[in-house]
Amino acid sequence: MTEVGIKLVFSLTQIAVVLGIVLLTVMILTLAERKVLGWMQDRMGPMEVGPYGVLQPIADGLKLFFKEDIVPAGANKFLFSLAPILALVPALIGFAVIPFGPNKTIELFGYQFQPFVISDINIGILYILAFTSIGAYGIILGGWASNSKYSLLGGLRSAAQVISYELNVGLAIVGVLLLAGSLSLVKITEAQAGGFWHWYVFAFPFPQIFAFVVYVISSVAETNRLPFDLPEAESELVAGFFTEYSGMRFAFFFLAEYANMILVSCIAAALFLGGWNAPYPGTLLPESLAWVEGVMWFTVKVYFFLFLFFWLRATLPRLRYDQLMRFGWKVMLPIALGNILVTSIAAYLFPR
């Protein structure tokens, strides 16, 4: 029984740490987004709460926590309450298979543990894709249950958009899976060790640069971020599917959106940019401290993508809905499919 007990305690600690880091990153992101947008528009961003506004996320969180939760008349109460949870949980549990640092095992009380991944299952990426699909239910149920026209339209738009671009995400990563020969994120990242020319975005025999571009654009669309934020287009739909939401339930949709951003950034880093691997062969720090370097590189890559989200938001205007659907189905999908064809033929001609 002690073995089960020790493993349970270790897993619980890992989950608590990962959840804590994700929620903390969401807090940092809400501030960072407003600051980055502010600077890009020659403003200061939030400045009032704490020095340079650094305590703004805490103030926002507390405010939302103590706000009245309004359930509009005519809403389906059960689904209205279920939807935010259904949006949040899939966004959080995807982090269970993300490798945050080097795949090493430590020995604790005579048992082996992997400190930087909660569970290295061999269907990792499939698990993430399967669960992130459930997030779409949260959005469409929230839109439908509110009994408001804006919410309904926002929910429908969002569902159609999310599933369209999910298809492209699924297609874009096939090339990487083919070269790595595994669905486990740990194995895929390990296969990219030894310098940036081994990262799949540049790798021999066929660089996955097209797949990378398709993946990044599709994941921006999948997380409903600008320039693809049609589900919550302020000028047309007030706030889209969460028009009627207030208080903590609103905060959950917000949290889910940001957690999803972090999740897709982690996947992009792990699949295309070598995850925890440094852009040079080997490590600079001594063997025992190599994990610090690994975690640092992973963090840098993830934050690069997160900054890209803000950058796009500050730069690009919103698309029209027909443009969005045409772009997804008639441009992204053929590119992703062509990438699979070329990659498979190249991989056959130049076996590893």
Add this chain to the structure above:
Amino acid sequence: MSGTELLIEYLTRYFPILLFIVIALAFGVVTLVISYLVQPKYPEAEKLSAYECGSEPFSDARMPFPVRYYIFAMLFVIFDIEVIFLYPWAVTFYKIGFVGLVEMLIFIALFLVAYVYAWKKGALEWD
């Protein structure tokens, strides 16, 4: 590995994930419950009415919506299943060799036939 060992291996690998799902759910539910207990509650008819730019909502929101959304959902289901079929092939690509490559090229050709058909029929148009 024997069957029992394999089962135990799988259980130890997947148990942390189950644990994570339970904890994430609990986090959601507990936060909502605590927030429900501490928040003010002053419901009134005006506040509870659905938002419609200040005017009284003049019909139920659950009305018919364009069939377009449904067509895209159907296309998604069909194509997504085909994409999932590509995964096992991609993972075992280096083991199945030339036969696997040709078979999958035929499969992708069929995928393309369906795609071109949907395009020509105008199912990918949004207007």
